[in-house]
Amino acid sequence: MVVLSGDEGRHASTVRRLRPGERADLIDGDGMIAECVVVTARPGLLELSVLARREDPAPQPRLCVVQAIPKTDRGEQAVELMTEVGVDVIMPWAAERCVAVWGGGAGKPERALARWRSAAREAAKQSRRARIPEVTAPAETAGVLDRAAAAACVIVLDPGTSAGIGSLPLPATGEIILVVGPEGGVSPAESAAFAATGAVSARLGPTVLRTSSAGAAAAAVLLSRCGRW
Numbered sequence: 280m281v282v283l284s285g286d287e288g289r290h291a292s293t294v295r296r297l298r299p300g301e302r303a304d305l306i307d308g309d310g311m312i313a314e315c316v317v318v319t320a321r322p323g324l325l326e327l328s329v330l331a332r333r334e335d336p337a338p339q340p341r342l343c344v345v346q347a348i349p350k351t352d353r354g355e356q357a358v359e360l361m362t363e364v365g366v367d368v369i370m371p372w373a374a375e376r377c378v379a380v381w382g383g384g385a386g387k388p389e390r391a392l393a394r395w396r397s398a399a400r401e402a403a404k405q406s407r408r409a410r411i412p413e414v415t416a417p418a419e420t421a422g423v424l425d426r427a428a429a430a431a432c433v434i435v436l437d438p439g440t441s442a443g444i445g446s447l448p449l450p451a452t453g454e455i456i457l458v459v460g461p462e463g464g465v466s467p468a469e470s471a472a473f474a475a476t477g478a479v480s481a482r483l484g485p486t487v488l489r490t491s492s493a494g495a496a497a498a499a500v501l502l503s504r505c506g507r508w
Contacts, residue, residue: 280328282326283303283325284323284324289322289323292322293322297317297325298317298320301316302316303316303317306409308403308411310335310336310409310410311333311409312332312334313329313331314332315330316328335409337410339453340451340452340453340455342454342457342498342501343368343455343457344368344494345423346361346369346370347372347461347490348372348373348379348417349461349489353490353491354391356492357495358402358412358414359402360491361412361494361495361498362408363495364495365408365498366494367413368412368415369399369413371417372417372418372423373418373419373420374420374469375466375468376464378462381417391417392414395414423458424472424476426456427473427476430454430455431450432479433478434447434455434456434478435460435480435481436483436493436497437465437480438487439482440481443483449501449505455505457497460490461490462490483497
């Protein structure tokens with residue numbers, strides 16, 4: 280028997296209005312799923328009987344999106360969309376042409392990271408993912424390049440290039456890194472630095488998406504081509 284209380288219990292009993300006899304699967308955020316049925320429902324609390332446990336294998340290839348920091352709340356929106364699509368890792372990136380500053384002030388960087396991670400957690404539950412995406416601490420370009428050096432494939436979104444993202448060869452295993460620049464685009468210096476790691480540039484299509492939606496759209500294409508969709 281499992282007792283679900285606190286914020287999760289209130290959400291399940293009050294918002295979702297789960298009742299005895301209904302299914303309610305629990306996750307640990309790292310692939311473990313407990314298939315449960317509600318036994319007792321009270322305001323703010325559920326008692327659940329565990330029917331079975333299973334583990335969702337870690338997917339391959341792994342997809343990491345390096346997301347240039349957007350303005351206002353578009354960062355959380357980007358995280359929600361990418362989580363729903365199936366991105367595994369989200370790395371906030373302080374790109375050269377970012378207008379927004381991460382956190383925006385003393386004491387706020389930690390709160391900004393907490394908001395992104397909360398957005399990933401809630402979106403994972405809504406989309407019934409067994410694994411909550413990792414949201415890393417924000418990185419400068421040097422930190423992104425360090426990760427890119429160990430990746431199986433690095434793709435930089437660039438609406439000005441001729442190659443379409445749907446035509447690129449993709450690895451079957453390892454990590455694919457997708458770099459999403461700010462509204463002003465990836466700077467020439469950043470493009471050169473990524474190219475030096477073996478990164479390739481690709482465009483999504485004939486239209487230019489906002490930075491907050493480009494990552495999810497490109498991830499959908501890549502995950503489909505990898506057989507994960």
